[in-house]
Amino acid sequence: MQFKHPELLYALFLLLIPVIVHLFQLRKFEKVAFTNVAFLKHVVLQTRKSAQLKKWLTLCVRLLLLAAIILAFAQPYTSKNNSFKTKNETVIYLDNSFSLQAKGNKGELLNRAIQDIISNVTENDKFTLITNNKTYKNTTIKSLKNDLLQLGFSSNSIPYQSAFIKAKTFFSKQNNTKKHIIFISDFQKNSDLPNIKPDSVYKSHFIQLKPVNINNIAIDSVYISQTTAANTELTVLVKNTGVTIENIPISLYNNDKLIAKTSVSINKSANTTFTLPTNTIINGKVVINDANLSFDNTLFFNINKPTKTNILSINAANHSFLKRIYTSDEFNYTATKTNELNYNLINKQHVIILNELETIPNALINALKGFTSQGGYLVIIPSKTSNTSSYSGLLSNYQIVLNGLVENEKRITSINYNHPLFNNDVFEKEVKNFQYPKVNSHFNTTLKNGSSVLKYEDGNPFLVQSNNTYLFLAAINSVNSNFTNSPLIVPTLYNIxxxxxxxxxxxxxxxxxxxxxxxxxxxxxxxxxxxxxDINIIPMQQYFNNKVSIKTTNLPNQSGIYTIKSKTETIKNVSYNYNRTESNLNYHDISALKNITSSNSITKIFDTIKSNSKINALWKWFVIFALVLLIIEMLILKYFK
Incomplete structure (x- = not known):
């Protein structure tokens, strides 16, 4: 037992006063003469014994009454620890990812969790709440209740380890506080469980929300599998978690018009193909009907009118290999000679190729510097007889130094598979042995900024990149090299x-x-x-002469088809969908985690925390005891004869 005001216990010394008064018997007795005392002696003896007993009983009751009052004012209490002097700090992580749409015993998992938090958090206790997309710091359930009831699902899910580390940052550095992390999630296997080390400062409580069943069908992806002059084949991949489904309808819409419908049987995964006319603008969505998770029942996509890339080749050598790569269905290819170049064409291009020029005129150098600064791509193929000092005037702008020509045969053997030119399914696997192309002569280089795309067998670069400029370090005409006949030429130049x-x-x-x-x-x-x-977003964008580069990350955060507009002009459409990682309803077993308290009930965890910090106030019992003693004293004085 502990006391809120232990200093009041000194008042117990006051109990000595009635004891002293009783012992010294300050009251004086008077003698009364009586003729015959023989009969009264017996009565006097009995009366003195009764009076003495009554006094001792009254003394004891009054001492206990006074002690009970003093102890009541000292406010005694009991607790499992020194809770009265210790403050609680609580951080709650509530996972509001789409997988919490699944149904539990009492309805949708997220909604049930919100109701349990509102019911179990004391109204005026301060805590911090973290979700996947919002943070409420040092708030109370009273002020947060409306926000919680309106909390929606987040398209962005935080890895469990990151969420745990983030939660710890909201605690103060005070040592006399009890810190609790309450982690509420379904703990899907799409993210690893946090590594929790033994810590006397933090107490971790993990609550796993479990759905009634793990059956879920999701539209995983949509892609164009084949294109002909007349038709485009659109393949839809559907995945299933749970029992086999014999017949699931799949509908294809263009805008809100149903244009095709089919059905598939699915165990783990299945696909189906829709045939669409080529060169038709489609604002499409693929829809299935599944009662479990709803966010993955629709997938939006767009087939826009193709935009051709403008390619300008300035040639002093044969450019037939360029015409074969940059075909008219995807590119607007223009070829010219240096002395016939129309400089007004430069700012309209997306790629300019210098094909084995011996010298680069100063006017062209200045035009190309402006072109690349505006986001244009430049490909430089030197000639065996190129004037390196002329090239230096251009290449110095990209921190590339072109050194002298070396007459030495080399093979091109190394491919940088991580480079953006080759990392998009260009190769099914890394090729270690193929028909290596070769060069008979090459230039050396000093690359101050950039990376090597292709290398010779000695590790020196054959093709280098600096920002949006690509430089071949050898002439690739048929006399000096067989590179134009190798399999590498097409993916390299096509992807540029x-x-x-x-x-x-x-x-x-x-x-x-x-x-x-x-x-x-x-x-x-x-x-x-x-x-x-009603959604209107201005994304991050950078304007160049002939295009606008757009970058989106956190926005938009709702799936759908978005129209790209300039004022009131509609340019084209683009689609955004929720990530499908939440669709796979496979869960971790958190009972294997160490150094935590685990449960599947929010109420149980909060009850445990409250019981550990609960203060049992006893002063009311001492007040009641004092009242009882007062009644006992009155009864003794009145009825004890």
């Missing part, structure tokens, strides 16, 4: 052309960094917007 203008793809995933280009001309201070009904 494609990367120069990143046209929007079928769809993007929300929560990831997405980049695409829009071919348009904007007036000063104009911006592009992404519009979907």
């Amino acid at each position: 052309g494609k990367n120069s203008l990143k046209s929007p793809i079928l769809y993007y995933n929300i929560g990831k960094e997405n980049n695409f280009d829009v071919v348009t001309s904007l007036q000063q201070d104009d911006v592009l917007k992404l519009v979907n009904n």
Whole structure:
């Protein structure tokens, strides 16, 4: 037992006063003469004994009464620890990812968790609440209740380890506080469980919300599997967690018009194909009907009118290999000679190729510097007889130094598979042995800024990149090299052309960094917007002469088809979808975690925390005891004869 005001216990010394008074018997007795005392002696003896007993009983009762009053004012209490002097700090992580749409015993998991938090957190206790997309610091359930009831699902899910580390940052550095982390999630296997070390400062409580069943069907992805002159085949991949489904309908819409419908049987995964007319603009969505998770029942996509990349080749050598790569269905390819170059064409291009020029005129150097600074891509193929000092005037702008020519045969054997030119399914696997192309002579280089894309067998670079400039270090005409006949020529130059203008793809995933280009001309201070009904977003964008590069990360955060607009002009559409990682309803077993308290009930965890810090106030019992003693004293004085 402990006391809130232990200093009041000194008042117990006052109990000595009635004891002293009783012992010294300060009251004086008078003698009364009586003729015959023989009979009274017996009565006097009995009366003195009764009076003495009554006094001792009264003394004891009064001492206990006074002691009870003093102890009541000292406010005694009991606790499992020194809770009266210790403050609580609580941080709650509430996982509001889409997997919490699953149904539990009492309804949707997230809604049930919100109700349990509201019911179990004391109204005026301060705590910090973290979700996947919001943070409420040092708040109370009273002020947070409305926000909690309106809390929606987040398209961005935080890895469990990151969420745990983030939760710990909200605690103070005080040592006399009890710190509790309450981690509420379904603990899907798409993220590793946090590594929790023994810690006397923090107490971790993990609550796993479990659905009634783990059956879920999701539209995993949509892609174009084949394109012909007349038709485009659109393949839909559907995945299933749970029992086999014999017949699941799949509907395809263009805008809100149903244009095709089919059904598939699915165990773990299945796909189906829809045939669409080629060169038709489609604002599409694929829809299934599944009663479990709803966020993955729809996938939006766009097939826009293709935008061709503008390629300008300035030639002093044969350019037939360029014409074969940059075909008219995807590129606007223009070829010219240096003395016939129309400089007005430069700012309209996305890629400019210098094909084995011996010298580069100063006017062209200045034009190319401006072109690359505006986001244009430059490919430089030197000639065996190129004037290196002339090239230095251009290459110095990209921190590349072209050294002298070396007459030495070398093979091109090394591919940088991590480079953006080759990391998008160009190769099914890393090729270690193939028909290596070779060169008969080459230039050496000093690369101050950039990376090697292709290398010789001795590790020196054959193709280097610095920002959006690519430099071949050897002439690739048929006399000096067989590179134009090798399998590497097509993916290398084709992807340079494609990367120069990143046209929007079928769809993007929300929560990831997405980049695409829009071919348009904007007036000063104009911006592009992404519009979907009432949603109006101005994304990060950079304007160049002939395109606008757009980057999106956290926004938009709702799936759908967004229209790219400049003022009231509609340019094209782009689709965003929720990431499908939440669709797989497989869960960790948190009972294997050490150094935590685990449960599947929010109420149980809060009850445990409250019981550990509960203070049992006893002063009321001492007041009641004092009242009882007062009644006993009155009864003794009145009825004890």
